[in-house]
Amino acid sequence: MVETDFILTERREGYRVITLNRPDRLNSFNEAMHAELMSALLEAEADGSCRALVLTGAGRGFCAGQDLSDRVFNPGQVPDLSSTLERLYNPLVRKLRALQMPVICAVNGVAAGAGANIALACDIVLAARSAKFIQAFAKLGLVPDSGGTWFLPRLIGPARARALTLLAEPVTAEQGEAWGMIWRAVDDASLMDEANRLAAHFATQPTAGLALIKQALDVSETNDLDQQLDLERDLQGRAGRTPDYMEGVTAFFEKRPPKFTGKA
Structure with a gap:
């Protein structure tokens, strides 16, 4: 097990398990966690013995998106959110999609905002039955990012994508499976066993x-x-x-x- 401040990496035979590790903040992203996650992905990519990845979260949630406390602005200051996306979120989504190995996301609990779309950027998404996916952006007057406006219409169709993004209503794991948004909803206690089973399978494949x-x-x-x-x-x-x-x-x-x- 390799542990940095906000990311845990466990090396298994033929694959790695990468865990977002800010459970007190529902694994929401600050700049340090972005840097550590990208470093963990690059290390896995460079490891010739690593043939699959599992991405999950510590504690009671997968990822609540951006940590808003990491975005405190002075009075009169205008935030540049496009810069945040260009520097941090967009490279992360591009890297997840470009990895030359299967990436399994095991969603335990809430996946909100960018956290939901980072999950959808993975190849196979498993979710605990207690998990919820929330396109929370509209509640803040923002646009879904991290690929949300690209993934959702392709996964669930334009009508559902518009409703989910405009209403910001939660989607359960079972509803997500029924709609084709994720691969499978599983019992909470079985989530990591199923994720590890898939990764171990991929570790033996071409x-x-x-x-x-x-x-x-x-x-x-x-x-x-x-x-x-x-x-x-x-x-x-x-x-x-x-x-x-x-x-x-x-x-x-x-x-x-x-x-x-x-x-x-």
Whole structure:
């Protein structure tokens, strides 16, 4: 276990568990936690033995978004929230999406504001049945950020996305599963067991091929069919040149489980 002021990193066989660790503030972000989380992600990315990530929160919530006490302004001062997004939140969302391994988010309790959208930036979202997702921005006169206006319409459709962002009403884990916003709602006591089970599975899979799947899905919403067919052709060519493809085919004919290395 590696512990910084606000982030815990646990190395497991083939994957890492990264825990937001400001439970007294519902794991809301200040600048220090942003820096420590990015550092933890970069370290995992550089570790060739790390083939999956689990992101979760300590205590009774996943993440309440921005710590507003970290944004105290002097009288007459005009805040520059665009700078905060450009320096901190946008790089975090981009990094989560670009990681060349599956990222599982285990949402324990509230995921509000940017915290909800950081969860949705992960590849697979599990949520405890007690969890709630809240697009809280409208309550402060703000716009959903951290990718919220991009993820939500694609996950749940434009009508639900508009209502959730304009009304700022909470969505339960079970409702989120029914709408396709998250992968699965699980019993609270089973949340981390299920997250670790998925990560352990991914740690044995063809990681380079999974990264190519992520790449194809990320652009499928904006590509037309011809563009996507061309991309699938190109990515499949790359996948077919990986050692894991040959191992998978060999294992199939030898009627044995494959032993994937995850290497490109």
